[in-house]
Amino acid sequence: xxxxxxxxxxxxxxxxxxxxxxxxxxxxxxxxxxxxxxxxxxxxxxxxxxxxxxxxxxxxxxxxxxxxxxxxxxxxxxxxxxxxxxxxxxxxxxxxxxxxxxxxxxxxxxxxxxxxxxxxxxxxxxxxxxxxxxxxxxxxxxxxxxxxxxxxxxxxxxxxxxxxxxxxxxxxxxxxxxxxxxxxxxxxxxxxxxxxxxxxxxxxxxxxxxxxxxxxxxxxxxxxxxxxxxxxxxxxxxxxxxxxxxxxxxxxxxxxxxxxxxxxxxxxxxxxxxxxxxxxxxxxxxxxxxxxxxxxxxxxxxxxxxxxxxxxxxxxxxxxxxxxxxxxxxxxxxxxxxxxxxxxxxxxxxxxxxxxxxxxxxxxxxxxxxxxxxxxxxxxxxxxxxxxxxxxxxxxxxxxxxxxxxxxxxxxxxxxxxxxxxxxxxxxxxxxxxxxxxxxxxxxxxxxxxxxxxxxxxxxxxxx
Ligand SMILES: Cc1cc2nc3c(=O)[nH]c(=O)nc-3n(C[C@H](O)[C@H](O)[C@H](O)COP(=O)(O)OP(=O)(O)OC[C@H]3O[C@@H](n4cnc5c(N)ncnc54)[C@H](O)[C@@H]3O)c2cc1C
Numbered sequence: 001x002x003x004x005x006x007x008x009x010x011x012x013x014x015x016x017x018x019x020x021x022x023x024x025x026x027x028x029x030x031x032x033x034x035x036x037x038x039x040x041x042x043x044x045x046x047x048x049x050x051x052x053x054x055x056x057x058x059x060x061x062x063x064x065x066x067x068x069x070x071x072x073x074x075x076x077x078x079x080x081x082x083x084x085x086x087x088x089x090x091x092x093x094x095x096x097x098x099x100x101x102x103x104x105x106x107x108x109x110x111x112x113x114x115x116x117x118x119x120x121x122x123x124x125x126x127x128x129x130x131x132x133x134x135x136x137x138x139x140x141x142x143x144x145x146x147x148x149x150x151x152x153x154x155x156x157x158x159x160x161x162x163x164x165x166x167x168x169x170x171x172x173x174x175x176x177x178x179x180x181x182x183x184x185x186x187x188x189x190x191x192x193x194x195x196x197x198x199x200x201x202x203x204x205x206x207x208x209x210x211x212x213x214x215x216x217x218x219x220x221x222x223x224x225x226x227x228x229x230x231x232x233x234x235x236x237x238x239x240x241x242x243x244x245x246x247x248x249x250x251x252x253x254x255x256x257x258x259x260x261x262x263x264x265x266x267x268x269x270x271x272x273x274x275x276x277x278x279x280x281x282x283x284x285x286x287x288x289x290x291x292x293x294x295x296x297x298x299x300x301x302x303x304x305x306x307x308x309x310x311x312x313x314x315x316x317x318x319x320x321x322x323x324x325x326x327x328x329x330x331x332x333x334x335x336x337x338x339x340x341x342x343x344x345x346x347x348x349x350x351x352x353x354x355x356x357x358x359x360x361x362x363x364x365x366x367x368x369x370x371x372x373x374x375x376x377x378x379x380x381x382x383x384x385x386x387x388x389x390x391x392x393x394x395x396x397x398x399x400x401x402x403x404x405x406x407x408x409x410x411x412x413x414x415x416x417x418x419x420x421x422x423x424x425x426x427x428x429x430x431x432x433x434x435x436x437x438x439x440x441x442x443x444x445x446x447x448x449x450x451x452x453x454x455x456x457x458x459x460x461x462x463x464x
Contacts, residue, residue: 006046006091010067014049014091017059022050022097033074033092037139037332039342040082040427045072045092052097054171054179054210061208062177064091064456071175072458073204075116075146078139080343081425083150083203087460093208095145101125102211108185109216110168115145115209119152122214132219134160137421138329145209151201153421155252155284155328158378160217162421164200171211172199175452185213198447203423204458206451220286222293225252225321227313228304229277233257233373235308236279237354240377242303243283244350248296252284253378254328260335260374260385264327267334272327273313281309281377282328284321331374340388340396342427344404346411347381347420356382356414363406367399371407381420408434423462430464 006014014023024030025047034042051057064071070090077084086092099116104126111126111133120140122133137147137154146152148170153162160166169183183189183196199206230236233255240253256264261275274280281304285296301312315321335341348356360371368389375383386403388396408418408431418424418431433441441463448455 005089006069010063010069011047013063014047014060017063018049018051018056022052024048024050032077033086033094036077036079036082036084036425038080038082038425038427039340040085043085043087044089045086046089048092048094050094050097054173057093057173057208057210058177058179060091060093061173061175065176065454068454068456070456070459071208073145073149073208075143075149076118076139076141078142079146079150079425080345080422081150081419082427083423083425083458083461084146085426087426090456095143095208095210098210099143104129104131104216105185106131109218110185111214111216113144113212113214115148115212116143118143119147126216127219130219131216133166133214133216135163135166137163138332140329144212144214148200148209148212149202149204150421150423153376153379153381155254155325155376157376157381157421158253159249159251164197166215167196167200167212168215169213170196170199170209172207173210174207175454175457179210180207183213201423203425203461205448205461206457208457221288222290223251223284223286223321224293224297224314224316225285225324226281226283226297226301226304227273227315227324228281228283228301228309229274229311230279230281230304231277231308231310233279233357234354236281237357237377239281239304239307239309240353241351242307243300244378246299246303248283248285248300248303250283250285250296250300250378252282252376254282254284254375255377255382256280256282256328256331256374257372259370259372260331263334263338264330267337268327268330270323270327272324274311277310282324284325335372335385335387339385341385342400342404343422344384344386344407345381345419345422346384346407346416347379348411348414348416350378350380352414352416353377353380353382356410356416359410360384360407363403363410366406367403369399369403371403376420379420380416404428405431425461429460429462432463
């Protein structure tokens, strides 16, 4: 479908809705809105519009729907699948002005926030009153609206689940401009189809989130972590399965290879406690009682040693733990500083992580790339950094796509999935059908049509 240009009439109407200073054609704003954190080439919008209220979002959508202008909601643009790229130009709807934490409701254990509130700000605000918002996607500057629309996971998903499990209610502007409220502050709700669940993870294709109510839990009192070096990645992966089998329930179980450790050390210019072994596990545990914390640490440490760890360094002070998590969270930036790469964010059943890791060497050899598995091994969401080893640009892009395709096939053959947490966006959209089949793709397209009959909201995403 052809979308029209932003003519003077549309511009004047947009300016009347949000004020001239919030309708930007500046080179700087357009460039920023053209990309996310994926390696996808830029797709510039025709205009960047910055609403400040749900009523303004509604008026913009009404206008766009009438004029058939494509609209892409943008949070912090830290996505890794090109989901916020304005593929067809049109309006980049930057929610950046709607960033307030509106309420922390200690009676109901909930927080009400605007969509561009940063996840890090939500963490800090609720922790001040002894509460905890468990989802902890690695990129702390991601927005709650983006987290909800990608169903972001992160390190604590192993124990607590993903963003989906902490969204209670949403205010959403539909492509027609109508505003709906789904969910509520109730703990139980079996009233009709769950549109709330449908909207979560919909990658900005069904509606614009303008307010979110999030579920909170009490903050655990004590935390500690283990940093365990292993003689092989396979052993580290086996220890992951065994820790889970022994019912320790860490909040994080992260895998780092020596390559990842060295890359982070080089980037942060700081040493980790050990960098001479092929693989490392970071095991994070927490509890309200110190004795329970010690038991968890002991069991997790024992399992690591039984499975080939040569040591188990314990970080029991807040500062040591902060440094360790900072190192883990710096992996993405470190790799992007020193290498050309993309990432496959497959997720396999946790028990298959060792098998999956063993098969990476075959993909490396077949496509002449280096594959470094990093990340959320405890929930099976092993991020595979696929690194360029040489060749022409064309050869590299072909090798990258073929590697991603093979990794996805490996994951699917093990009962896994295409994306654990980054979503399909634009870059992984062609793989949806492999996971769900043609029938489910048609059902999804039907749902999209009901929400967005004119196809103006974030076109070209999720399926091919
Ligand atoms: C270093 C690094 C580490 C990361 N670690 C993790 C991790 O551990 N776990 C994880 O899950 N992700 C991770 N990510 C990916 C990214 O941070 C998440 O996908 C995040 O949820 C994106 O939020 P955002 O605000 O940047 O959204 P954007 O990139 O701006 O948008 C993402 C999608 O959400 C839609 N959207 C945004 N706001 C709204 C709204 N208000 N209404 C409707 N649609 C909206 C967009 O249209 C788009 O489809 C990481 C990224 C980086 C760069």
